[in-house]
Amino acid sequence: MSAEITSSPFILLFRGTDWDRGLSAEEIQQTMSRWSDWFDRLTSEGKAKLGQPLTNDGKIVSGKKGFAVVDGPFTESKEAVAGYILLRVADLDAATELAKECPGLDFGMSVEIRPISEELGRGPD
């Protein structure tokens, strides 16, 4: 358990794997550099605990009667999750304000902010 009793855990899910279409390599690099700076700042402020991009590969397992494993259509999708950040901040409003700084937003990405139920679960610290 964390000593910070006044903060709560949240996950930011970055949605949209096609935000970079139509952008030049330089524009992508600029955006990614802003993204790294943003994440570094959140980490140094003690707000970001863990965060990683996901590849556009992957599979979906489902099936009420036996397993169906299909290749996920994760490219060219506005809904697909492209990465995540685990946050610890005061409340949902604080998490929402912080998510509005996401550099991918003005290229069509969206950010989902969800409170984490901490009592059931593990990690990251």
Added chain:
Amino acid sequence: MSTPPTSTGYMLLFKGTLWDRELSPEELQQVMTRWMNWLDRLTQEGKVRSAHPLANQGKIITWKKGAPTDGPFAESKEAIGGYFLLQVSGEEEALEIAKECPALKYGVAVEVRPIVDQCASMERAYMEHAIGSSE
């Protein structure tokens, strides 16, 4: 830039927040007990870096009319109800673990996604740069 041949970090996203509506309290309790036993075992095996259910609340932020705008999160068959961050030997093991999910037979789907150090867009930028400079 080269990408690693196989990823060993995987994110499992559990999709569906309405699967438990038809279950009796006893059935739901059974599934949750199996789920916690499953997570305990994976944790003891050193495969779990982080794992949590998500509350059925939250916000979605999108860009509208030149500014970020927030709206409420909505429950659905596609909405994410929880996640596992796993450290495993590769995709095969990640898929085997996904198939053990106790809520699969109630309609939950498990998205199995490799984690990388560098995002796909950045890889593409490097690739294009490399291709552009080799011409």
